[in-house]
Amino acid sequence: MRVLVIGSGAREHALLLALQRDPGVTGLICAPGNAGTAAIAEQRAVDVASGEAVAELAKDVAADLVVIGPEVPLVLGVADAVRAAGIACFGPSADAARIEGSKAFAKDVMAAADVRTAHSEIVDNPAKLDAALDRFGPTWVVKDDGLAAGKGVVVTPDRAAARAHAADLLENGHPVLLESFLDGPEVSLFSIVDGETVVPLIPAQDHKRVGDGDSGPNTGGMGAYTPLPWLPDETVDEIVEKVVRPVATEMARRGVPFSGLLYAGLAIGADGPAVVEFNCRFGDPETQAVLALLESPLGELLNAAAKGTLAQVSAPRWKDGAAVTVVLAAENYPGPPRTGDTITGADAEGVLHAGTKRVDGQVVSAGGRVLSVVGTGADLVAARDQAYERLSHVDLPGGHFRTDIGLAAVEGRITL
Template sequence: MKILLIGSGGREHALAWKLVQSPRCEKLFIAPGNPGIAQCGENVAVDVTDHKAVVDFCRLMGVDFVVVGPEAPLVAGLVDDLATAGIKAFGPGKVAAQLEGSKSYTKELCREAGIPTAAFARFTQPGPAKDYIRGQGAPIVVKADGLAAGKGVVVAVTVAEAEAAVDMMFSGGLGAAGEEVVVEECLVGEEASFFALVDGERAVPLASAQDHKRVGDGDTGPNTGGMGAYSPAPVVTEEVATRVMREIIEPTVAAMKRRGAPFRGVLFAGLMITAEGPKLIEYNCRFGDPECEVLMPRLEGDLVDLLLATAEGRLDQVSLGWRPEAALTVVMAASGYPGKPETGTPIRGVEAAEALEGVTVFHAGTKAQPDGTLVANGGRVLAVTALGATVAEAQKRAYEGVARIDWPGGFCRKDIGWRAV
């Protein structure tokens, strides 16, 4: 079958890498893709914000199935428009994608369905938000309601810091995402990422992962989209995974069905494993980035079959397995990230890194110059991923890969996986 993959980041490179391993994948198109993803299929210059253009491309090229990688097209309703045109797609419709598109939508659903999560309040004006913060004290968490590319959450250690976050969001620092703000209690525990495929009726657990959000070693500095990840997460034991499915994922699937917006796609639960058990921090409605880069190398079986079964409501007919090895990915970012990244700097040595056993380099923000030189074209640029018998072995291999990449304009954390190691 012919498949169109939407997106251009490290997540999409990992998905493309796995999709083309399927005997069912006759041809893979990627819109817009990047130089690394181009090794897996054909990059196409289709404006993914123009849903008619996407539908027209699918009809012209005979695309049988569309896989939507990033959150913005999901929240914008691309899957609905493809369905209206009779084109199968993987990912939730516009209403179901509100689980990621609106923090307050998810918090209200948790309240309705009795899903364990942080206590919260919603605000559309800065004054009442600040009054609430002063009443609660710090530490406290301030979140922009809408999509903010991983930068809409401030874990404030002082009341003043929380008030500054409120001012920043309501003054337009995050655009429309900050027009409403959710203020939450600060949960204590260890964070983890948990993934499940959902076909509208039933949910099948995938694997766990743990990422490193802060830019600096020792989990210091500002939050980012993720500086690295590893899978599985030791904190997500079999008992914890069972509780997550029973107390968080399955009640969510049932609640979405009751609301008339059945969820179909991948449900990515950001969790805090507290002394009382797992609690939901937030939902994403797509594979994580950089978590996808550690899930795909561990996944056994046919990704096309899995995603199709999810879209067609027949997850009970497929099985999946996981390699016993651990996987770890180190994100190499451009100088200046997570502020204004320095783009256009040349990168060499990717092939040398991939020559190492068990190492794959996924491109997240790269561009090829006319002479073939690879340059940085974003904040997070490469995800150097390795498999190993343990997290420690995968970590060692990934950093050996990093050492082979010649990129003076980039940097990475030196301690990805430290909790597990």
């Protein structure tokens, strides 16, 4: 099976590494890819937002399966174009991808499916903002209703800061979603979904804020770890039965069945799991940690979902132990990043590329989140040690990373 992976981040690098371990995968192509993916897959240029371009490329490289990594092409209907060309595609239709592309749509689906989530209100008129803010707090959650790469969210006890973010979004023509604050530790649970068939992967926890101790602004994610020693196994079953499966069933009932990776971001509070957000694709950086522990063939799993035969495939098998990924970000990220710096140590084992390119034989930075460094081990302590030891051999001028990925779990500071 020849597999074409669409995207250019560390998530796609992780997908390619896992697909490379699948004996049923005979060829790997990545478009547009980065300096790291070029070492393990044929690299091709493509406009990832163009369904026509991706479908043509898939035919040109004789792909048997297309795996779409990022959310933007999914929301724009690239998976529909690939399927229309007669090629199997892992990724939801544009209609189904609204579960991420429109938070209002996701809220409507959850209400119909009786899934616990935050109380919310859409504001699309600046004149209504202050009255709406008065109905929330004392911690305000302000979101861009559309796609924002994980950076369109402000969670703050400061009403003025919440108002400023909302006003900025509205000024730029983006409707605002106000939500009640959900307490409790957060969990990312990925599920492979084929209509109403749901196959959960192992849960992970992302670290969204840029600085240690969850300080500073939100980012696309600064690191992740799996599994979660503080999360009972039965909670994963509860999430599947009370959250993921009801949403999948409701989407099928509406005539927009979900096919692909359904990502549930949840807060685990005193009353059980509640949904913070849904995404329509593999999360980044959680994918880098989760797939590091996958033992069974990834290509077989994704191909079955793409072809509607997921129910016939054995459940995924996982290695014992833990995995941690730490993101190395460029100077000034999550603001406009400094780029063009030469990176040393980027080709070592466990180093996954995101914002990189190769210039005159050197790997240079080309984005905000530049590398993901992954460690594995018998437990979370060992996995953290390996990740940070590997990171110590990588140098990016002006680069920064969090030193506390997974540390609260190691120290037993996360409780339910």
